[in-house]
Amino acid sequence: MPDSQSLVKIRDLHFVRGSRKIFDGIDLDIQRGKITAIMGPSGTGKTTLLRLIGGQLKPARGSIEVEGQHVENMGRSELFQIRKRMGMLFQNGALLTDINVFDNVAFPIREHTDLPEQLIRTLVLMKLEAVGLRGARNLMPSELSGGMARRVALARAIALDPMMLMYDEPFTGQDPISLGVVVRLISSLNDALGLSSIVVSHDIHETAAIADYIYLLSGGKVVAHGSADELAQSNSEWAKQFMNGEPDGPVPFHYPADDLHVDLLQKGLD
Amino acid sequence: MLSWLQLLGQKAIDFFQRLGRGHLLFIAILSGIPELLLRFRLVVQQVYSVGVLSLVIILVSGLFVGMVLGLQGYNTLVDFGAEESLGTVVALSLVRELGPVVTALLFAGRAGSALTAEIGLMKATEQLSAMEMMAVDPIRRVLSPRFLAGFISMPLLAAIFSAVGVLGGFLVGVSLLGVDEGAYWSQMQDKVDLHDDIYNGVIKSLVFGVVVTWISVFEGYDCIPTSEGVSRATTRTVVHSALVVLGLDFILTALMFGEV
Amino acid sequence: MTTRLTEIWVGVFVAAGMAALFMLAMKVSNLSTYNEGEGYIVTARFEDISGLKERSPVTMAGVRIGRVKAISFDNDSLQAVVTMRIETRHNALPKDTSASIYTAGLLGEKYVGLEPGGDDKSLKQGDVVKLTQDSLVLEKLIGQFVTKMLDNDSDGKK
Numbered sequence: 001m002p003d004s005q006s007l008v009k010i011r012d013l014h015f016v017r018g019s020r021k022i023f024d025g026i027d028l029d030i031q032r033g034k035i036t037a038i039m040g041p042s043g044t045g046k047t048t049l050l051r052l053i054g055g056q057l058k059p060a061r062g063s064i065e066v067e068g069q070h071v072e073n074m075g076r077s078e079l080f081q082i083r084k085r086m087g088m089l090f091q092n093g094a095l096l097t098d099i100n101v102f103d104n105v106a107f108p109i110r111e112h113t114d115l116p117e118q119l120i121r122t123l124v125l126m127k128l129e130a131v132g133l134r135g136a137r138n139l140m141p142s143e144l145s146g147g148m149a150r151r152v153a154l155a156r157a158i159a160l161d162p163m164m165l166m167y168d169e170p171f172t173g174q175d176p177i178s179l180g181v182v183v184r185l186i187s188s189l190n191d192a193l194g195l196s197s198i199v200v201s202h203d204i205h206e207t208a209a210i211a212d213y214i215y216l217l218s219g220g221k222v223v224a225h226g227s228a229d230e231l232a233q234s235n236s237e238w239a240k241q242f243m244n245g246e247p248d249g250p251v252p253f254h255y256p257a258d259d260l261h262v263d264l265l266q267k268g269l270d
Numbered sequence: 271m272l273s274w275l276q277l278l279g280q281k282a283i284d285f286f287q288r289l290g291r292g293h294l295l296f297i298a299i300l301s302g303i304p305e306l307l308l309r310f311r312l313v314v315q316q317v318y319s320v321g322v323l324s325l326v327i328i329l330v331s332g333l334f335v336g337m338v339l340g341l342q343g344y345n346t347l348v349d350f351g352a353e354e355s356l357g358t359v360v361a362l363s364l365v366r367e368l369g370p371v372v373t374a375l376l377f378a379g380r381a382g383s384a385l386t387a388e389i390g391l392m393k394a395t396e397q398l399s400a401m402e403m404m405a406v407d408p409i410r411r412v413l414s415p416r417f418l419a420g421f422i423s424m425p426l427l428a429a430i431f432s433a434v435g436v437l438g439g440f441l442v443g444v445s446l447l448g449v450d451e452g453a454y455w456s457q458m459q460d461k462v463d464l465h466d467d468i469y470n471g472v473i474k475s476l477v478f479g480v481v482v483t484w485i486s487v488f489e490g491y492d493c494i495p496t497s498e499g500v501s502r503a504t505t506r507t508v509v510h511s512a513l514v515v516l517g518l519d520f521i522l523t524a525l526m527f528g529e530v
Numbered sequence: 531m532t533t534r535l536t537e538i539w540v541g542v543f544v545a546a547g548m549a550a551l552f553m554l555a556m557k558v559s560n561l562s563t564y565n566e567g568e569g570y571i572v573t574a575r576f577e578d579i580s581g582l583k584e585r586s587p588v589t590m591a592g593v594r595i596g597r598v599k600a601i602s603f604d605n606d607s608l609q610a611v612v613t614m615r616i617e618t619r620h621n622a623l624p625k626d627t628s629a630s631i632y633t634a635g636l637l638g639e640k641y642v643g644l645e646p647g648g649d650d651k652s653l654k655q656g657d658v659v660k661l662t663q664d665s666l667v668l669e670k671l672i673g674q675f676v677t678k679m680l681d682n683d684s685d686g687k688k
Contacts, residue, residue, distance in 0.1 A: 054403050083405040094400035097392075108404045111411075156404075311533070318536045322543045365554065426547025433550035455557065468554055 007032045007164060007196045008053060013062035015048060022048055024220035025062070030164075035190050035197040037211035039204070039242065044217045046200040047091075050166045053198070054086060055079040067163070084112055087157030087165045091172065093149035095141040095156070101128070102137040105156045112160065127155040131185060147178030154185060164196045165189070171203040183210055204243060208232075216242055292488045295409070299417050299487070302410030312415040313422075320381045320416065320483075321423030325430070327376055332431035335372060336438025339363055343439070344447050356449050357458035360439030361432075365462060365471045366527065369432035371519050374478035377424060378511035382486035385416055386507040389490025390500035398491075413487050420483025421476070428475035470526045477518060482511045569596055569615035574629045574642075574659035579610040580667055581640040582631055588614045590627075590644040595620045598642060614642060616653070624649040628661035 008030035015023040022045040030036045038046050051057045052064060055071045064071045066082060074082070095104045105124045109115060115123075128134040131151040141149060150170065157165060170182050187210040190197045201207045207214065208228040216224040216231065216238060223238035224231060231239050240246070247253050257263070306313055343359040389412065392398050398408040436458075443449040462468070486507045493503035579601065588596035596616035604611050616623065626647030631640055644659075653659070 051399075056399065056402055080405040080407070083403055086403065088400070088403040090396045090400055092395065094396040096397055096400075097395070108406070111404070111406050153400075314537055314540050315533075317540045317543070322539045325543060325546075423543075423547075426544060426550070429547055429550035429554060433553050436554075459557070464555060472551070 006030060007067060008198075009063075009065040010053075011063045011065075013052070013064065014060045015045070015052060015057070016060050017045075017048075021220050023059070023062075026217070026220070026222055028215055028222065030196060030198055031213065032196050033190075033194060034212040035187065035199060035210055037199045037201060037207045037214045038217060039200075039202055039207060039214060040217035041242070042202060045220070046202075046217065047168050049217075050088065050168055050198065050200055053166065054083060054088060084108075084160055085163045087160070087162040089150065089153050089157050089165065089167045089170060091169045092146070093141075093153035095144075095149055095153055097141050100138055100140050101133065101144070101152050104141065104152060105137075105159055108156065108159045123159070124155075127159055128152075130158070130189065131155045132181070147174055147181070150178075150182065151185070154189075158189065158193065161193065162195070164198070167197065167199045167201070169201055170199065171201055171206045179206060182206075186210055204245070218242075288492070291492060292484070295413075295488050295491060296484055298409045299414050299484075302407070302414035303418055305410065306414055306418055312411075313418050316415045316419035317423055320385070320419045321427065324377060324381050324423070324427060327380055328373060328427045328431050329434055331372065331376055332369075332434035333438040335368055335431075336360060336364065336435030336440075337442045339368075339435065340439035340442030340447070344443055344449065353447075353449055354453040355457050355461075356439065356443045357436075357454035357456075358461040360443070361436050361458045361462050362467060364432040364435040364439075365467050367519070367523070369428045369435065370471055370474035370478055371515060373428040373431045373475065374424065374482055374515045375512055377420075377427060377478075378482045378486070378508050378515070381420070381423075382482050382507050382511055383504045385420075385483070385486040386490040386493070386504045387500060389413070389416075389487060390493040390495070390503050393491065393493060394495035394497070394500060396495075409491075413491060417483050417487055420486070421479045424479025424482070425472050425475040428471065428478075432471065466527075470522075473526075474519065474522050477522065478515050481514050481518065485511050485514065568618045570618060570621070570653075570655040571599065571613060572616055572653055572655075572657050572659060573611055573613050574662050575604070575607070575609045575611055576629075576631065576662050576664050577609060578664040578667060579612060579631055579640075581633070582612065582642065583639070586639060587641040588616065588644065589641060590620075590623070590646065595644075612642065621652060621654075623653045625651045625653055625657065626661065627653060627659055628663070629659045630663035 006029040008028070010026060010028040013023045013026040013028075014021070026049075028038075028049075038049060040046055048057065052059055053066065053071065055074055059072050062072070066086075069078075069082065071079070071082070095101075096107065099107070102124055105127055106120050109120050109123060125134055125137070128137055131154050133148060133151050133155065136144070136148065136152070141152070144152065167186065170186065171179055174182060183206050186197060186199065189195060199207060199211060211228055213227055214225065214231055215222055218238055224234055224236045224242075226234065232243055234240065234243075241248075339360045340356065343356050343363075344353055347353045347355060347359065389398075392408075392412065398412065401408045401411060440451075440454060444451045444454055489503040489507045489510075490500075493499045582598065582601065584598055584601060586598045587594045588598060596614050598612055599615045600613040602611045602613070603609075612629075623644065624647045626649040628645045628647065630643050630645070632643045633640055647661075
């Protein structure tokens with residue numbers, strides 16, 4: 001849905017890893033102030049897409065515009081400038097293990113600003129409060145549960161008040177309570193801070209609950225896109241298989257192999 | 271036959287690629303050093319984990335190597351009636367060769383492998399990636415301080431090794447085997463030259479410091495971010511460091527002590 | 531480990547390393563006996579200086595009073611020229627001092643031993659030591675000894 005409100009515009013993106021085509025001509029728009037979800041079966045390169053947006057990877061072809069600037073052409077220093085305005089939440093939090101929670105959240109602030117420690121303290125405590133972990137500020141990452149680590153990572157991601165947040169599989173492997181927490185945090189932070197969020201996930205239920213717009217990727221292409229309701233009612237085979245969790249469909253159940261007959265009669269002559 | 275050639279060619283290309291990556295990383299690390307002088311706290315932290323924590327093994331090894339030198343040296347020299355020169359033998363062996371080389375090998379095993387594992391683990395748990403996304407250059411933030419710390423620590427450790435070794439030789443030679451105390455020190459002082467021996471030994475340890483720390487840090491940064499990848503990288507650090515140190519030692523010795 | 535404690539340990543480590551380097555320089559090396567300091571230059575010529583090196587000691591009465599500064603070869607006289615630096619405080623060496631090359635111990639290194647003469651005047655910067663005796667080369671000694679033995683024999687037979 002091309003729109004002048006797009007914060008991120010991806011056009012005709014091609015990306016290859018080894019001999020595999022990860023992206024084969026993708027068009028995407030991330031709108032300001034909204035939560036956009038990128039979904040698809042495992043291994044379709046959803047995390048790769050986030051890295052491409054952040055400039056950690058360069059596309060083989062195509063353009064990635066963030067706030068009008070072409071990320072794929074940026075030099076090192078320009079990339080670092082624009083990354084200060086992006087926050088990213090990694091799948092396992094990726095906290096720095098040798099410093100405690102407080103220092104982890106303070107890390108980007110200390111690295112990029114010259115603010116006095118008093119002010120930093122206030123900021124950090126407020127960010128931790130937003131994710132509900134102000135009391136855990138002196139713990140070390142090794143003492144945190146997975147869910148708590150992710151929340152601290154979230155606090156760190158919003159430390160510099162970015163314009164955009166990227167979530168890499170935030171719902172994967174969480175217990176129902178933590179799941180509820182994360183879902184609530186993503187949507188309330190987006191609204192409260194006026195952020196634009198990109199959520200990469202394959203959890204339909206949670207994603208559908210908060211996403212304003214969904215892109216469905218498979219085989220390196222966008223196979224469906226729309227709001228959660230639109231996709232649920234879509235006639236596309238892809239959309240149906242994914243949204244309903246059907247084991248077989250456009251994404252096949254069987255890994256490519258020879259005819260079963262032939263295999264069994266081989267008598268172990270493989 | 272052709273596939274063997276292909277394999278060899280592929281290995282050769284991989285080797286050069288690694289070599290290239292390693293050197294590019296080296297330049298990136300060096301360019302991050304000037305700004306460290308303002309944030310010296312990072313370096314101090316690393317000197318602690320790389321230098322101070324290696325002290326125990328260096329002290330113990332130095333002492334024992336010195337004592338063995340004293341023992342073996344005495345056994346050989348006594349046949350020529352030259353046991354008074356024990357001090358010289360112990361001191362020269364340590365200062366010229368064993369100090370820098372053994373310290374470098376021990377350092378690679380203890381501190382080098384620890385560096386590789388640490389950085390490899392940071393890569394595997396996406397901490398380095400997270401830093402990049404927070405617009406912090408992981409090379410300057412993580413690798414440069416560790417490199418500088420290794421460079422600073424190595425000559426200090428080598429000096430401590432040699433000094434303790436000389437004392438160890440003294441313990442065995444003089445206290446145990448009866449070499450004259452005065453002769454031990456005076457013969458040594460006569461024959462060990464400040465410029466030729468001590469300075470050269472320090473230069474050797476500086477070179478080894480650069481090389482071992484560089485290899486350790488590179489292997490960690492370049493490893494495959496899985497548990498197997500990290501473990502392989504740690505092994506490579508120790509093996510490659512050892513090979514390069516011994517090879518360089520020959521070249522440096524030939525250059526420094528070649529023509530007497 | 532608090533930052534403060536870490537920093538203290540690092541300080542101790544660096545101090546220990548420096549101390550070790552210092553100890554090596556002072557007690558182990560020849561720094562204390564090595565004085566590239568003031569002295570005056572004196573030369574001597576020899577037919578054979580085999581084994582004598584630069585920085586070899588120059589002694590008188592067994593005490594080191596200087597060092598060999600340079601060794602060169604004179605193309606005209608085909609002699610070895612040994613340049614020595616004598617420490618300034620030893621400025622009363624008679625002008626007719628003689629220089630010989632000795633070996634320290636059986637397998638030791640060579641050094642220049644000076645023997646005083648009786649002259650009132652002293653050696654000064656740039657002077658030449660006239661009386662010299664060469665290094666004792668083992669092969670020549672044996673050769674001399676053998677020749678002497680043969681002479682004695684032939685004498686005895688007469």
